[in-house]
Amino acid sequence: MKSVVILISGRGSNLRAILDAHLPARIAAVISNKPDAAGLEFARKHGIATEVVDHRLHAAREDFDRALMQAIDAHAPDLVVLAGFMRVLTEGFVQHYAGRMINIHPSLLPAFPGLHTHRQAIEAGVKIHGCTVHFVTPTVDHGPIIVQAAVPVHQDDTPQTLAARVLEQEHRIFPAAIRWFLDGRLHVTPAGAVNVAGLPALNEALRSPSE
Ligand code: GRF
Numbered sequence: 517m518k519s520v521v522i523l524i525s526g527r528g529s530n531l532r533a534i535l536d537a538h539l540p541a542r543i544a545a546v547i548s549n550k551p552d553a554a555g556l557e558f559a560r561k562h563g564i565a566t567e568v569v570d571h572r573l574h575a576a577r578e579d580f581d582r583a584l585m586q587a588i589d590a591h592a593p594d595l596v597v598l599a600g601f602m603r604v605l606t607e608g609f610v611q612h613y614a615g616r617m618i619n620i621h622p623s624l625l626p627a628f629p630g631l632h633t634h635r636q637a638i639e640a641g642v643k644i645h646g647c648t649v650h651f652v653t654p655t656v657d658h659g660p661i662i663v664q665a666a667v668p669v670h671q672d673d674t675p676q677t678l679a680a681r682v683l684e685q686e687h688r689i690f691p692a693a694i695r696w697f698l699d700g701r702l703h704v705t706p707a708g709a710v711n712v713a714g715l716p717a718l719n720e721a722l723r724s725p726s727e
Pocket of ligand 1: 524525526527528529530531555599600601620621622683686
């Protein structure tokens with residue numbers, strides 16, 4: 517069985533969705549850069565090993581990344597999942613996990629990389645917003661796109677109401693993307709696109725009842 521390490525920084529609702537999906541993998545550890553991340557408690561309750569690598573205890577970004585890499589590699593994971601992990605990672609770190617680290621970002625990339633994506637979307641006046649699961653590459657919030665989900669932007673949306681609508685979709689597509697990885701379905705083309713083996717049938721399974 518493949519093993520997965522999940523990195524978080526906070527609430528951990530994506531972590532929860534991943535655990536609730538009962539994926540065919542061993543969740544080797546949940547690691548947080550923040551000692552008070554609520555997701556840690558949830559992981560512990562599920563009997564999953566948790567660790568904290570506190571970024572504030574490391575003066576340089578490189579030192580933090582080295583410590584984090586050691587903590588992750590102790591579990592020799594097949595996949596590293598960034599589930600609301602809010603630290604920018606150094607290029608060396610990202611290269612070390614090339615092709616086996618994925619992230620969820622709350623926008624339809626390449627639109628709105630970075631922070632405050634829901635506010636950015638409202639201010640830009642877009643009518644469709646959403647979320648993206650992608651392989652992590654050294655440029656933040658770039659990298660081959662595995663799956664996206666879109667939601668409408670309503671005229672009276674606030675960043676909070678829009679975030680809630682997007683989050684529901686995050687919880688659908690992130691576990692699905694991880695499952696596809698575990699099943700060996702993801703192939704990155706030389707041009708940097710992701711081909712998903714058997715996609716039509718998978719899309720059918722992903723569709724929400726209202727669609
Ligand atoms: C999610 O919106 C994720 O896309 C973003 O940070 C948020 C984390 O939420 N990167 P949670 O900790 O999974 O609840």
